[in-house]
Amino acid sequence: MSDEFIALSVPNLKGNELKYVTDAVETEWVSTAGPYVSDFEKKIAEYVKAPAAVSTQNGTSALHVSLLLCGVTREDAVIVPTLTFIAAVNPTKYIGAEPIFMDCDDSLCMDPVKLKKFCETECDFVNGNLIDRTTGRHIKAMVVVHVFGNMADMEAIMDIAREYNIKVVEDATEALGTYYTEGRYAGKFAGTIGDLGCYSFNGNKIITTGGGGMIVSNNQQVLDHAKHLTTQAKADQANFIHDEIGFNYRMTNLQAALGLAQLEQLEDFIKTKEANYHRYKDAIDKMDGLHVQDFRDGIRSNYWFYSVVFENDETGRDRLIEELKENHIQSRPIWGLISDQVPYKGARCYELEKAPWYWHRVVNVPCSTNLDEAGVDRVLDVIRNFK
Ligand SMILES: *Cc1c(COP(=O)(O)O)cnc(C)c1O
Secondary structure, three states: OOOOOEOOOOOOOOOOHHHHHHHHHHOOOOOOOOHHHHHHHHHHHHHHOOOEEEEEOOHHHHHHHHHHHOOOOOOOEEEEEOOOOHHHOHHHHHHOOEEEEEOEOOOOOEOHHHHHHHHHHHEEEEOOEEEEOOOOOEEEEEEEEOHHHOOOOHHHHHHHHHHOOOEEEEEOOOOOOOEEOOOOOOOOEOOOOOOEEEEEOOOOOOOOOOOOEEEEEOOHHHHHHHHHHHEOOEEEHHHOEEOOOOOEOOOOHHHHHHHHHHHOOHHHHHHHHHHHHHHHHHHHOOOOOEEEOOOOOOEEOOOOOEEEEEOOOOOHHHHHHHHHHHOOEOOEEOOOOHHHOHHHOOOEEOOOOHHHHHHHHEEEEOOOOOOOHHHHHHHHHHHHOOO
């Protein structure tokens, strides 16, 4: 059997990447001013059927600007998931606002039942503002993460958000290509349902620009403001007049050249990820005490990450990761809860139950689009022989 290293999730750059990047270098357009940037923005907007898109340096900066565009200030609170990557939460603190940590459901995304209960029982709705009774803070926004390429329950979440006048930032950094096939949002892509949506093109995401991000919205005015904030808030470019505190967050032409080549392959990447997902799932679901977590019914997922769940055994997670490592296979546990991390000690949490349960039990197994069937089978062999 092959002993070659199998990585968890690595870039796949076998399309026009070199051609477009070479062109950017040869034409000497490498900074944020190059033509690939607006081209990539246009192509992403077309792909997710948004009116437009605004590029950023990464997903984190996209989230930062999105929260500012929701009007979040240091006086406010933002509802966030606890079972996620920390970049979904840190931008709330960049602004000086406070997070309120919400539980997940079995989709691993935010639990709308608890969200509603929190709004109903822990808050007062005063003059159109939702106020957390415990802290007195105005809950202006929430960050909804579409975990591992799944879709959060956006029908229920948007109903709650509209009822309580909360802005919704969709963290679709893991879910580019995921869309609803059924229901009220049929045909709608992750990121295009809330007030703003954010994508990431980090090296481990489904397509990569090395590092990069994108903001989408259905509101052109919001997008114009996003562009303004990401480009140093120039009121009069020629005369260096600025009317706000802006950021140097725009993507560079080199990044966008990569992105354009990657986007051409996105649907093929999803096909590979889907096939590998089913190969894992068909085998693992037959094993005792293990299953691969489903994606939501009524969606087309991008199948970004696969979650193997230890149903009864809390020690299995770390032992399997070790065992895979000994076989030159990279895997990882799901994230540590953000509400348990040092900078968030003492933060407001609401009835966290499922998130800690999944935290102890989920292993993410290799899911690169470079992974072939033989690779999946090698991982499966280790899991099959695991005690
Ligand atoms: C990757 C990721 C981000 C941040 O994206 P970067 O481009 O790495 O800044 C934010 N939230 C989640 C859930 C992510 O997985």
